[in-house]
Amino acid sequence: MPGQAQPQYRSRIEQVDPDGQASQPLLDDARYPGPAPDGSRFAFVRSIDRGAGIFVHSLADGSDAELVPAGQFLALAYPRFSPDGQQLAFAAVSRLAPIGRGASPLLGGWLTIRVAEAHGFPWEIWLVDADGANLRQLPDVLDDDPSVTWSPMAASC
Structure with a gap:
């Protein structure tokens, strides 16, 4: 399942x-x-x-840097650099949700949790700067399985 926090299979990236x-x-x-x-x-x-976390692997020295901390989201998928390389967009399932569609209130409305919908948890599109700063959610999409891509003409959001 895309973005699954603990995959049921071994995965690897090959050159x-x-x-x-x-x-x-x-x-x-x-x-x-x-x-x-x-x-x-x-x-x-x-x-x-x-x-699950988002990391960036350097091909020059083989190092990995954690960009989006592991455990911050229930699930993550499809990190994609912007055409200028300054930002990444990715799909994620949030741990907490605002009161409204896909959420259930706890503690008198101070805290909410996501509620699984018919096809699973709703996914959102997020942006983060390439240095890990300025993490932000794009307007709600609540999609079942979004794929993320950039327009070749869009340098940043």
Whole structure:
């Protein structure tokens, strides 16, 4: 299931030669790779003990940086760099929701939890700067399984 916090299968990202003949493992326990426009790095989702997070892997030195902290969302999928490489958009299921569609009030309305709908939890589209700052949700979409992409003409939101 896309964005599943604890996948039921092992996943990995592989590097494939341009001719498609050979491949080698690049990252274990990683999924949904989204390359940066300059090809120097890619964003991906990884599940660790705290839950799923979004990380950025540098192809220059092999390091991984946590961009969206693991466990902040119930599920994550499809991190995609903006055409200028300054932001990432991704799909996520929030832990908390505002009172309204898809939410149930707790503690007199101070806290809410998501309610599963007929096809599962509703997903939202989020943006974050490429350095991990300025995390924000786009207007509600509450989609069953959104895929994220940027218009080639859109540099940022």
